[in-house]
Amino acid sequence: MANGTGGTRHSWRTRAARVLLALCALTALFATATVPARAAVDTAPQAAYLADRLRENPVHVTDQLPREVPRSTARDFAEVAERTGVPTYVLVLPSLSGAEPGLLDAVHARLGRDGLYVLLDESRVTDAVAYGVDAPADDASTVALYELPYDAGPLRRFERFAEVVAQGDAKAAARAEAAREKYDDGAEPANAYIGSTDRGEQSAFTGVLLVVVPLLILVLVPYVRRWWLRLSQAPQPKGAKLTKQGKQGKQNKQAKGPVVPKASRALRWSVAVLALASAVAIVVAAPRVYGQTRSSWSPPPRAFELNARLDRVVQGLAEDPVYADPESPRVLDAAQLDRLQSRIGAFARSEGGGPVFVSLVPQLMEDESGGDEAAFAAAIHDKLGEDGVYVVADPLNGSIDVFNYGLRLDGYSLAFELPESITVGDANAVEADDHLMGSRLAALMSVLDKTERSDEPMTADSPYPVTDAVREDELPPLFGPDFWSALFTGVLVAGAVFGVVAALLGIVGRVVRRRKPKPAV
CATH class of the missing domain: 3.10.310 (Diaminopimelate Epimerase; Chain A, domain 1)
Known part of the structure; x- marks a missing residue:
C-alpha cells in the first residue's frame, strides 16, 4: 500500500515536472520565434x-x-x-x-x-x-x-x-x-513653391489677359463713346419724323436715331496705342509677377554629385561582392555577411553560375536614379563592367530586386517568379528593424542555385529612362503651350464681356431716355 501510494505520488510528480518542462519549452519556442521580428539593426x-x-x-x-x-x-x-x-x-x-x-x-x-x-x-x-x-x-x-x-x-x-x-x-x-x-489654430504657412499645374494656370491666365484687355480697349472705347453721345443728345420732336420736304425730310425719315459724328483720327490712334501698350505691359509684367522658375529650393545637381554614390558603390563592389551603405544602419551582422559571401563564392564556381553583386543601398526618389532599382543596377553594371547577378537590397524599406546581366540564367523566373517572401518580405520581415535581410538574402541564394540554366546568356531589360535630375525642378516656360492655347479662349472671353457690357449699357440707355422729358411739338 505504501509502495502503491509512493508510486502514485512519484508518477504525479513526474507528470508535473514534464508539464513544467513542456511549458518552459513552449515559452522558449515562442520567444525564439518572435526574436526575428524584434531584431534590431546595428547602428x-x-x-x-x-x-x-x-x-x-x-x-x-x-x-x-x-x-x-x-x-x-x-x-x-x-x-x-x-x-x-x-x-x-x-x-x-x-x-x-x-x-x-x-x-x-x-x-x-x-x-x-x-x-x-x-x-x-x-x-x-x-x-x-x-x-x-x-x-x-x-x-x-x-x-x-x-x-x-x-x-x-x-x-x-x-x-x-x-x-x-x-x-x-x-x-x-x-x-x-x-x-x-x-x-x-490652423494658420499653416502657404507653400513657397508652385508646381507644373500652377504654372499652367498662370500661363493660361496670361494668354487670356493678353487678348482680352487690348481687344476690349479696341471695341469698348468706340462703342461706349457712341453710346454716350447718343444718350447725351436731346430726342427729336415727333413732327420732324413727318416732315417730307427736301433732303432734310428724307434724311429724317431714314434716320433711326441721333446722328453721331465719327471719331477723330487722334482718338482712333490713341485707342490703338493704348491697346498696344496694354499688351506690351502684360507681356513685360507677367514674368515679374510670376517670377518663379523652379518648383523647389534645390539647386540643379552637377555631374559629379549624380555620380558620387554610384562611384563609391562600384569601388566597394570591386573589393567585395557585398557592399553595405555606411550611412545606413547595418542589417547584416558579421556571421550573416560571412555566410552570404561564402554562398556567393559557391554560386560563382557552380555550373552556369557567376558573380553576384549585392548592393545594400537605399533607393530614394531624391537619389541619382530617382528611386528606380533597375536604373541603379544598370548604372552599377555599366561602371563596374562585369557581368553577373546584381542584387539591389534596400536596408531602409527592406525591398530586394534582382537583375541578371549576361549569365546563363532563366531571366523570366528571376524577374517575375521570385517569392514575395524574398522580394518584399513577410509580416515578420515588415515588423523587424533589419527586415530579416540576412535570411531573405540566404533564401535568394538558394533560389539562384536552383534557377534553370539557359543555353545562352541572358540580360535584364533596359530600364525606363530616368527623369532628368538637372531639369526636373524647372517649371515650364510662362509663354509655353498653355499660353498659346489660351489665346483663342481669350477671344471668346472678350466677346462674352463685350456682350455683357453692351447689354448693360442698352438697359441703362433705355432707362435714362424714358426719364428724360419729351420735347414739345
Missing part, C-alpha cells in the same frame, strides 16, 4: 562612419540626395552653422537613415566633442541635441518646423533654426510657444 558602424566624416568636416551632406540636397550645398550649411554662436555639427541624411533613436548620442560619443549636433533630412530638422553647450535646440526645431511652409527645404529651415538658437533660451521658448499656438 555602431553607422555612428562611427558619421563621426569620422564630422571629424574631417563639421558639416556632412550625404551623396544620396543629389536631386534635393546636392553636396555642393555643404558650404551653405556651414555658413549657417556659424550663426548659432556655438560649435555646431551638421548631418544631412535620408530621412530613414537617421530614424534610429540615439543616433546623435552615438555620433557624439564617437566624436568626443561638445557642441550642438543637428540632424536634417531632405526636408526638415529631424533631431538636434546640445552637448556641453547652452543652446535651445528643441525650441529652435519647433520654430523651424511651424514657422515655415512645408516645401521650404532643409537649408531654409536650418537658417531659421540657427536664427532662433542665436536668440537665446528665453526668446526661443516664447517664439516656439507662439509658433505652436498659431499652427494649432
Whole structure:
C-alpha cells in the first residue's frame, strides 16, 4: 500500500515536472520565434562612419540626395552653422537613415566633442541635441518646423533654426510657444513653391489677359463713346419724323436715331496705342509677377554629385561582392555577411553560375536614379563592367530586386517568379528593424542555385529612362503651350464681356431716355 501510494505520488510528480518542462519549452519556442521580428539593426558602424566624416568636416551632406540636397550645398550649411554662436555639427541624411533613436548620442560619443549636433533630412530638422553647450535646440526645431511652409527645404529651415538658437533660451521658448499656438489654430504657412499645374494656370491666365484687355480697349472705347453721345443728345420732336420736304425730310425719315459724328483720327490712334501698350505691359509684367522658375529650393545637381554614390558603390563592389551603405544602419551582422559571401563564392564556381553583386543601398526618389532599382543596377553594371547577378537590397524599406546581366540564367523566373517572401518580405520581415535581410538574402541564394540554366546568356531589360535630375525642378516656360492655347479662349472671353457690357449699357440707355422729358411739338 505504501509502495502503491509512493508510486502514485512519484508518477504525479513526474507528470508535473514534464508539464513544467513542456511549458518552459513552449515559452522558449515562442520567444525564439518572435526574436526575428524584434531584431534590431546595428547602428555602431553607422555612428562611427558619421563621426569620422564630422571629424574631417563639421558639416556632412550625404551623396544620396543629389536631386534635393546636392553636396555642393555643404558650404551653405556651414555658413549657417556659424550663426548659432556655438560649435555646431551638421548631418544631412535620408530621412530613414537617421530614424534610429540615439543616433546623435552615438555620433557624439564617437566624436568626443561638445557642441550642438543637428540632424536634417531632405526636408526638415529631424533631431538636434546640445552637448556641453547652452543652446535651445528643441525650441529652435519647433520654430523651424511651424514657422515655415512645408516645401521650404532643409537649408531654409536650418537658417531659421540657427536664427532662433542665436536668440537665446528665453526668446526661443516664447517664439516656439507662439509658433505652436498659431499652427494649432490652423494658420499653416502657404507653400513657397508652385508646381507644373500652377504654372499652367498662370500661363493660361496670361494668354487670356493678353487678348482680352487690348481687344476690349479696341471695341469698348468706340462703342461706349457712341453710346454716350447718343444718350447725351436731346430726342427729336415727333413732327420732324413727318416732315417730307427736301433732303432734310428724307434724311429724317431714314434716320433711326441721333446722328453721331465719327471719331477723330487722334482718338482712333490713341485707342490703338493704348491697346498696344496694354499688351506690351502684360507681356513685360507677367514674368515679374510670376517670377518663379523652379518648383523647389534645390539647386540643379552637377555631374559629379549624380555620380558620387554610384562611384563609391562600384569601388566597394570591386573589393567585395557585398557592399553595405555606411550611412545606413547595418542589417547584416558579421556571421550573416560571412555566410552570404561564402554562398556567393559557391554560386560563382557552380555550373552556369557567376558573380553576384549585392548592393545594400537605399533607393530614394531624391537619389541619382530617382528611386528606380533597375536604373541603379544598370548604372552599377555599366561602371563596374562585369557581368553577373546584381542584387539591389534596400536596408531602409527592406525591398530586394534582382537583375541578371549576361549569365546563363532563366531571366523570366528571376524577374517575375521570385517569392514575395524574398522580394518584399513577410509580416515578420515588415515588423523587424533589419527586415530579416540576412535570411531573405540566404533564401535568394538558394533560389539562384536552383534557377534553370539557359543555353545562352541572358540580360535584364533596359530600364525606363530616368527623369532628368538637372531639369526636373524647372517649371515650364510662362509663354509655353498653355499660353498659346489660351489665346483663342481669350477671344471668346472678350466677346462674352463685350456682350455683357453692351447689354448693360442698352438697359441703362433705355432707362435714362424714358426719364428724360419729351420735347414739345
